[in-house]
Amino acid sequence: MFIELDLQSEVPIYTQLVEQLLEGMANGQLKPGDPLPSVRSLAADLGINLHTVNKAYQVLKQDGFLQVHRKQGVVIQTGEMPGITTEFQEKLARQLKGMAAEAAVRGMQEIEFADMCSAVYRQIKEQGADR
Amino acid sequence: MFIELDLQSEVPIYTQLVEQLLEGMANGQLKPGDPLPSVRSLAADLGINLHTVNKAYQVLKQDGFLQVHRKQGVVIQTGEMPGITTEFQEKLARQLKGMAAEAAVRGMQEIEFADMCSAVYRQIKEQGADR
Amino acid sequence: MFIELDLQSEVPIYTQLVEQLLEGMANGQLKPGDPLPSVRSLAADLGINLHTVNKAYQVLKQDGFLQVHRKQGVVIQTGEMPGITTEFQEKLARQLKGMAAEAAVRGMQEIEFADMCSAVYRQIKEQGADR
Amino acid sequence: MFIELDLQSEVPIYTQLVEQLLEGMANGQLKPGDPLPSVRSLAADLGINLHTVNKAYQVLKQDGFLQVHRKQGVVIQTGEMPGITTEFQEKLARQLKGMAAEAAVRGMQEIEFADMCSAVYRQIKEQGADR
DNA sequence: GTGGTCTAGACCACG
DNA sequence: GTGGTCTAGACCACG
Numbered sequence: 001m002f003i004e005l006d007l008q009s010e011v012p013i014y015t016q017l018v019e020q021l022l023e024g025m026a027n028g029q030l031k032p033g034d035p036l037p038s039v040r041s042l043a044a045d046l047g048i049n050l051h052t053v054n055k056a057y058q059v060l061k062q063d064g065f066l067q068v069h070r071k072q073g074v075v076i077q078t079g080e081m082p083g084i085t086t087e088f089q090e091k092l093a094r095q096l097k098g099m100a101a102e103a104a105v106r107g108m109q110e111i112e113f114a115d116m117c118s119a120v121y122r123q124i125k126e127q128g129a130d131r
Numbered sequence: 132m133f134i135e136l137d138l139q140s141e142v143p144i145y146t147q148l149v150e151q152l153l154e155g156m157a158n159g160q161l162k163p164g165d166p167l168p169s170v171r172s173l174a175a176d177l178g179i180n181l182h183t184v185n186k187a188y189q190v191l192k193q194d195g196f197l198q199v200h201r202k203q204g205v206v207i208q209t210g211e212m213p214g215i216t217t218e219f220q221e222k223l224a225r226q227l228k229g230m231a232a233e234a235a236v237r238g239m240q241e242i243e244f245a246d247m248c249s250a251v252y253r254q255i256k257e258q259g260a261d262r
Numbered sequence: 263m264f265i266e267l268d269l270q271s272e273v274p275i276y277t278q279l280v281e282q283l284l285e286g287m288a289n290g291q292l293k294p295g296d297p298l299p300s301v302r303s304l305a306a307d308l309g310i311n312l313h314t315v316n317k318a319y320q321v322l323k324q325d326g327f328l329q330v331h332r333k334q335g336v337v338i339q340t341g342e343m344p345g346i347t348t349e350f351q352e353k354l355a356r357q358l359k360g361m362a363a364e365a366a367v368r369g370m371q372e373i374e375f376a377d378m379c380s381a382v383y384r385q386i387k388e389q390g391a392d393r
Numbered sequence: 394m395f396i397e398l399d400l401q402s403e404v405p406i407y408t409q410l411v412e413q414l415l416e417g418m419a420n421g422q423l424k425p426g427d428p429l430p431s432v433r434s435l436a437a438d439l440g441i442n443l444h445t446v447n448k449a450y451q452v453l454k455q456d457g458f459l460q461v462h463r464k465q466g467v468v469i470q471t472g473e474m475p476g477i478t479t480e481f482q483e484k485l486a487r488q489l490k491g492m493a494a495e496a497a498v499r500g501m502q503e504i505e506f507a508d509m510c511s512a513v514y515r516q517i518k519e520q521g522a523d524r
Numbered sequence: 525g526t527g528g529t530c531t532a533g534a535c536c537a538c539g
Numbered sequence: 540g541t542g543g544t545c546t547a548g549a550c551c552a553c554g
Binding site: 387 | 419496
């Protein structure tokens with residue numbers, strides 16, 4: 001699985017990592033039980049700080065996407081994956097709001113906005129189809 | 132126009148302000164040429180520092196949503212509003228990506244995701260319909 | 263003589279006025295002894311504050327481009343026009359510096375920069391030729 | 394690299410900083426990828442507030458001359474430097490206009506004006522030649 | 525340690 | 540009165 005970080009981005013590196021791991025889970029490259037590299041090795045591979053990788057793992061573990069096995073190390077959640085909680089929907093709505101507002105002001109119609117959202121979703125799902 | 136800030140939020144105050152002003156423009160409560168309160172008075176109203184208001188205004192000015200008129204102070208852009216630039220589309224796609232990925236992993240289907248995006252968009256537009 | 267002000271510009275209105283009056287003198291639309299409108303009437307014409315017009319006139323008078331006659335009001339300098347003083351050259355060099363630096367960083371060659379300067383100069387002179 | 398500020402000047406300190414950093418880039422003292430001092434250390438060195446330094450950096454970042462790297466701090470743009478955009482040409486023409494007008498009124502000929510522009514440009518470039 | 529954000533307070537040019 | 544600039548000081552997320 002490719003992980004690409006933009007060190008110039010204003011998005012924190014650990015957030016970029018979280019998002020890309022979620023994308024991997026979304027498109028099937030990462031399946032329940034799949035092991036993730038150790039904090040140390042991933043940090044070395046990506047050329048970033050240990051703490052940064054650790055923080056990303058912690059965030060994902062906190063939300064229930066990862067679990068830490070004594071022996072196998074960090075693996076993708078084998079039990080029940082987190083579902084569409086109210087909390088998540090609220091977070092989603094909150095984040096979408098700002099984007100929808102700017103889109104609307106810029107003249108993007110509702111259907112265009114929805115299409116773009118669909119397209120982005122589909123793209124993520126399909127990234128893994130050919131691998 | 133109501134502006135509601137969450138001072139405890141991890142979202143910077145000036146960003147919240149930017150978003151709410153954009154919502155106002157999206158739903159018609161703020162129209163081209165409409166004057167905005169001075170940084171001082173808005174800051175006083177909201178109970179925040181004038182620099183924070185100023186930063187929000189600067190961001191919106193920078194992107195072309197506001198203009199600073201030497202006689203009328205800060206007003207909503209009277210000329211051409213910023214359109215759907217490539218730059219904007221890229222920013223939108225980038226931001227949607229992380230959200231779409233988490234939504235997918237949590238089991239939200241493409242259509243549900245798109246519907247949610249539509250709903251948020253519509254809600255913003257309709258907020259202003261009855262005023 | 264046309265005077266066009268940009269109230270959205272970050273350049274102070276009085277400065278814009280000063281510059282346009284200087285352009286008028288440069289291209290011959292305003293000749294030594296020519297009367298300028300009274301502060302009051304010019305302010306009314308341009309829809310700006312009395313103080314603003316007054317400040318522009320003061321600046322030009324201060325530098326010797328205008329003189330104030332008891333009877334005829336404000337007129338273009340009939341005596342010796344200010345020349346190329348060391349002070350002026352220093353001001354010019356100081357202002358050119360920032361522009362030349364940015365031009366150079368953006369890849370504009372010396373000759374292109376000089377050509378652009380020439381072109382602007384010529385354009386000012388020629389504006390008045392056909393009137 | 395020497396940075397000299399005139400705290401008495403009517404030119405804002407952050408503008409002076411911007412111009413001198415651009416000069417450094419123009420004459421080769423600052424090359425792509427070169428790190429800049431942190432806002433704190435430069436502010437301390439120059440005896441000014443860190444916000445003032447920050448503003449200068451923000452302006453240069455906004456225009457694409459600097460980038461903020463999450464690991465290496467602020468560095469000179471490593472990608473493509475901003476080119477001679479229409480926007481820049483317009484800004485340049487606008488600023489030159491006022492200076493050319495006054496120069497013309499003071500009796501400076503077109504060629505003298507262009508020579509002066511050339512000289513200033515050359516001087517900036519050559520400042521770095523011997524280092 | 526670094527940039528980003530926020531506050532409080534001040535002065536000034538402009539109009 | 541208004542925005543622009545500047546200072547001093549503080550906290551925080553990030554790495």
